[in-house]
Amino acid sequence: MSRAPLLYVGILLTVIASSLGLLTLPERQLAGLEPVMDEEGVARPVEPGGAVAEGRELYRSLGCLYCHSQQVRPEGFGADLERGWGERRTVARDHIHDRPPLLGTMRTGPDLANIGARQPSDSWHYLHLYEPTVTSPGSIMPPYRFLFEERRQVLGRPADALELPAQADGTVRVIVPRPEAKALVAYLGSLDHGYAVPEVP
Amino acid sequence: MERKAQAESAAVDRDEVLRRAEIDASCRLPVMAFFASSVVWLVVGSLLALVASWKLHSPGFLADFSWLTFGRVRPAHLTVVAYGWASMAGIGALLWLEARLCRAALPLQGLLLGACALWNVAVAGGTIEILAGRGTSVEWLEIPPFWAGLLAVVFLLVTVASMMMFAARRVSHIYVSQWYLFGAVLWFPFLYVMANWLIHMNVVRGVTQAATNWWFAHNVLGLWLTPIGLAAVYYLLPKILGVPIYSYHLSLLGFWTLALFYNWAGTHHLIGGPLPAWLVTVGVVGSVMMLIPVATVAINHHMTTKGHFARLKESPTLRFTVFGAMSYTAVSVQGSLTALRSVNEVVHFTHYTVAHAHLGVYAFYSMAVWAAMYYAIPRLTGREWPSARLIAVHFWCAAVGMALYWIGLTWAGVEQGLQMNDADVAFLDVVRYTVPYLWSRSLAGVLMTAGHLVFAWHLLRVLLPGERLVRGPALFGRRRAAEVAS
Numbered sequence: 001m002s003r004a005p006l007l008y009v010g011i012l013l014t015v016i017a018s019s020l021g022l023l024t025l026p027e028r029q030l031a032g033l034e035p036v037m038d039e040e041g042v043a044r045p046v047e048p049g050g051a052v053a054e055g056r057e058l059y060r061s062l063g064c065l066y067c068h069s070q071q072v073r074p075e076g077f078g079a080d081l082e083r084g085w086g087e088r089r090t091v092a093r094d095h096i097h098d099r100p101p102l103l104g105t106m107r108t109g110p111d112l113a114n115i116g117a118r119q120p121s122d123s124w125h126y127l128h129l130y131e132p133t134v135t136s137p138g139s140i141m142p143p144y145r146f147l148f149e150e151r152r153q154v155l156g157r158p159a160d161a162l163e164l165p166a167q168a169d170g171t172v173r174v175i176v177p178r179p180e181a182k183a184l185v186a187y188l189g190s191l192d193h194g195y196a197v198p199e200v201p
Numbered sequence: 202m203e204r205k206a207q208a209e210s211a212a213v214d215r216d217e218v219l220r221r222a223e224i225d226a227s228c229r230l231p232v233m234a235f236f237a238s239s240v241v242w243l244v245v246g247s248l249l250a251l252v253a254s255w256k257l258h259s260p261g262f263l264a265d266f267s268w269l270t271f272g273r274v275r276p277a278h279l280t281v282v283a284y285g286w287a288s289m290a291g292i293g294a295l296l297w298l299e300a301r302l303c304r305a306a307l308p309l310q311g312l313l314l315g316a317c318a319l320w321n322v323a324v325a326g327g328t329i330e331i332l333a334g335r336g337t338s339v340e341w342l343e344i345p346p347f348w349a350g351l352l353a354v355v356f357l358l359v360t361v362a363s364m365m366m367f368a369a370r371r372v373s374h375i376y377v378s379q380w381y382l383f384g385a386v387l388w389f390p391f392l393y394v395m396a397n398w399l400i401h402m403n404v405v406r407g408v409t410q411a412a413t414n415w416w417f418a419h420n421v422l423g424l425w426l427t428p429i430g431l432a433a434v435y436y437l438l439p440k441i442l443g444v445p446i447y448s449y450h451l452s453l454l455g456f457w458t459l460a461l462f463y464n465w466a467g468t469h470h471l472i473g474g475p476l477p478a479w480l481v482t483v484g485v486v487g488s489v490m491m492l493i494p495v496a497t498v499a500i501n502h503h504m505t506t507k508g509h510f511a512r513l514k515e516s517p518t519l520r521f522t523v524f525g526a527m528s529y530t531a532v533s534v535q536g537s538l539t540a541l542r543s544v545n546e547v548v549h550f551t552h553y554t555v556a557h558a559h560l561g562v563y564a565f566y567s568m569a570v571w572a573a574m575y576y577a578i579p580r581l582t583g584r585e586w587p588s589a590r591l592i593a594v595h596f597w598c599a600a601v602g603m604a605l606y607w608i609g610l611t612w613a614g615v616e617q618g619l620q621m622n623d624a625d626v627a628f629l630d631v632v633r634y635t636v637p638y639l640w641s642r643s644l645a646g647v648l649m650t651a652g653h654l655v656f657a658w659h660l661l662r663v664l665l666p667g668e669r670l671v672r673g674p675a676l677f678g679r680r681r682a683a684e685v686a687s
Binding site (some may be wrong): 007012014021025026030067069095096097098101102103132146 | 266380405407413416457632633
């Protein structure tokens with residue numbers, strides 16, 4: 001080959017074509033997606049704000065996405081629904097507020113698309129974040145002790161303190177979630193895509 | 202008459218050798234700066250990999266430092282090896298290959314040295330931000346926008362230098378390696394700027410950001426690293442074997458089908474996800490069509506090497522080249538199969554994908570770039586590699602480490618996927634099943650890192666002044682003595 005212009009133009013055309021096809025087309029196709037009203041008249045999905053938005057940033061900052069997906073695959077494709085990870089498959093509408101969507105590509109840990117509905121207990125989340133094996137024996141999730149303050153005295157502890165399981169020598173330890181832990185748990189609690197959408201009958 | 206012709210051809214040869222030496226001299230500083238930096242990042246990236254790998258089976262390890270939590274070390278590892286090691290080694294290799302193939306001196310040497318320094322700053326800045334918790338959690342685009350912008354600006358200099366060499370070329374025929382290199386220097390800035398802009402500035406919204414993410418992340422392998430790796434293989438095979446590439450037409454078909462199909466393959470990373478079905482189907486089709494360029498290139502490389510495989514025993518460059526070329530075929534065929542919905546249903550979301558990624562970036566790309574470095578560095582510096590044994594140690598650590606890595610995680614990933622798709626198996630039992638294989642990955646990582654340290658030490662010996670100058674090329678076996686004697 002000795003025609004340089006052909007080379008340049010061909011190289012650029014191939015990538016421009018794919019960016020139009022894979023990026024511009026879906027952007028146009030999905031641009032009209034709006035929230036839906038649930039039975040209580042709440043627009044779903046809810047736009048994250050306050051502690052939930054802060055928690056979402058923390059989820060990004062800590063890289064939770066590298067082990068947890070947030071997408072429920074459709075019926076007959078994998079066992080996501082059978083595992084109880086959601087009541088329906090995830091749809092594009094669920095992510096209209098997400099910048100960026102945190103779909104994830106790994107399931108070293110379970111999917112979290114509906115963790116707020118599946119595990120509504122805040123104290124479970126706090127214990128699990130502090131020491132995952134307390135709630136989930138055999139878990140290889142890292143402990144996030146740096147999101148908590150650990151205290152030994154039981155008297156005069158704050159209202160949001162949690163007691164850890166007693167150790168062999170009987171000492172009682174309590175942990176107090178820092179604001180970051182509270183934000184993260186608020187975000188996890190908000191993850192619930194159970195509302196009805198027209199895409200999934 | 203015949204004698205006169207002989208004398209003329211000898212004069213031409215001498216001119217040719219002198220010109221080649223001039224071209225190599227023009228590349229020396231910038232290319233060696235990129236190569237040396239890349240090797241530093243290779244070592245840093247390997248250490249980050251070991252920390253991340255260790256944490257997966259022993260989660261208590263270094264758990265109380267927020268900046269070393271798994272979710273930060275893992276993207277830091279990716280950033281360092283993709284943008285520090287692979288890209289800087291690739292830029293070094295492509296600048297040198299282009300200068301050689303255009304028979305033109307490397308232009309903008311001072312600016313390119315500055316580009317190398319700034320690139321290092323951007324990779325360091327981006328990595329520190331990720332460890333500090335300001336990574337973006339967009340895979341392959343974790344570097345925050347400021348540092349990513351710096352990388353993009355710096356890269357334009359590489360594109361400009363490439364086009365200047367191309368304009369100044371002294372040969373009218375454009376060799377196949379150059380097609381791939383021009384693809385790389387035009388595709389990468391387009392992909393990188395578009396993806397960063399569309400996602401981080403929220404130009405596209407919702408799941409289209411995910412489509413953009415995987416359009417980029419897959420293409421950064423297929424249209425940035427793969428073309429450099431293939432350009433190196435296409436250059437080195439005929440150079441070492443002294444034979445031309447088997448078929449020009451296969452080269453042509455291989456290049457243009459790669460350009461056409463690879464572009465569309467990325468959305469196979471979203472099979473089963475909340476995207477329009479057609480978008481994912483396009484990704485599956487693009488991925489399966491990749492069998493054409495892959496088979497084409499494989500046949501072309503195999504037929505070129507056929508009859509010369511014995512040379513693998515003596516030539517370090519050839520050994521790395523052939524390992525890389527064969528891995529290209531393996532990883533690509535695996536990729537096409539993985540994009541099939543039935544396979545993807547099982548292996549998506551598992552360690553299988555991690556093994557697949559390393560087969561591409563490590564077994565193919567890194568091996569091919571090491572081949573280029575082993576070949577180019579003596580010619581750039583005028584100093585031979587001091588020890589054939591150290592090269593052999595590097596090769597076997599990398600090859601055995603990679604094999605162990607791939608076998609362990611692929612097996613674990615398939616089983617992990619099958620168990621996850623059986624709702625009767627408790628999730629924590631699936632986790633427990635994978636743990637021994639996560640240990641095997643750490644072991645593999647230790648081997649690979651050992652190989653990298655040996656390579657870095659060897660390179661340091663080439664670069665350090667005062668090292669005894671070695672005569673004759675570093676070849677495996679007893680060839681060097683014979684080579685020096687002759």
